Amino acid sequence: MDDDSKLTGLLDRLEGTGPEGRAARDFLRARRVKVGLRPQPTGARWTLFGHIELHPNQVDNEAYALSLIVHEVRHLKQGFFGALSVRGELEAWQEQFAFLKSQTGQYAASPRLNAIIEQLMTLSLDSRADLIRARALIREYAGPNYRINWLPLYPLVVCCPTRRETG
Numbered sequence: 001m002d003d004d005s006k007l008t009g010l011l012d013r014l015e016g017t018g019p020e021g022r023a024a025r026d027f028l029r030a031r032r033v034k035v036g037l038r039p040q041p042t043g044a045r046w047t048l049f050g051h052i053e054l055h056p057n058q059v060d061n062e063a064y065a066l067s068l069i070v071h072e073v074r075h076l077k078q079g080f081f082g083a084l085s086v087r088g089e090l091e092a093w094q095e096q097f098a099f100l101k102s103q104t105g106q107y108a109a110s111p112r113l114n115a116i117i118e119q120l121m122t123l124s125l126d127s128r129a130d131l132i133r134a135r136a137l138i139r140e141y142a143g144p145n146y147r148i149n150w151l152p153l154y155p156l157v158v159c160c161p162t163r164r165e166t167g
Contacts, residue, residue: 021070
C-alpha cells in the first residue's frame with residue numbers, strides 16, 4: 001500500500017476514534033482542509049493556506065499520525081496568531097496527547113518522554129509561569145530544533161484603529 005492510500009485510510013479512521021477524532025474529521029470536511037504528505041523537520045504542520053502536511057514517515061504509526069492531525073486541526077481552529085504562540089502550542093500538545101492516550105493508553109512509549117508529557121498535561125493555558133515551563137518541556141521533548149522559543153507566550157493581538165467620524 002502506498003503512502004497516499006495509507007493517508008486516506010488514516011483520515012477515514014478518524015471517524016471511529018471518539019469525540020476528538022470525529023470533531024477533527026468534521027472540521028476537515030467542513031473547511032475542505034487538504035491533508036497531504038510532505039517531508040519536513042516536524043511530524044506535521046499547518047500551512048498558511050489552511051492545509052495540513054504530515055511527514056510521510058508518520059503514516060505507519062496510525063495512532064500517533066492521527067494525534068498529529070488532531071494537533072494541527074487545533075492550530076487551524078486557533079487561527080494564525082493563536083497557533084503561533086506558546087499558549088497555542090500547549091493547547092495543541094495537550095489535545096494531541098489526550099487523544100493519543102485515549103487511543104493507546106499512554107502518552108509515549110519512552111518513560112522519559114511519557115514523564116515530560118505527564119507534566120505538560122498538568123499545565124494551565126492561562127498561567128505565565130506554566131507557559132514558560134511548557135516552552136522548556138516542549139523543547140526537551142522535541143529537541144532544540146523545535147523553535148518554540150521563537151514564539152511569544154500569548155497570541156499577539158493585532159488591532160486596527162477605527163476610523164473616527166468627524167462631524
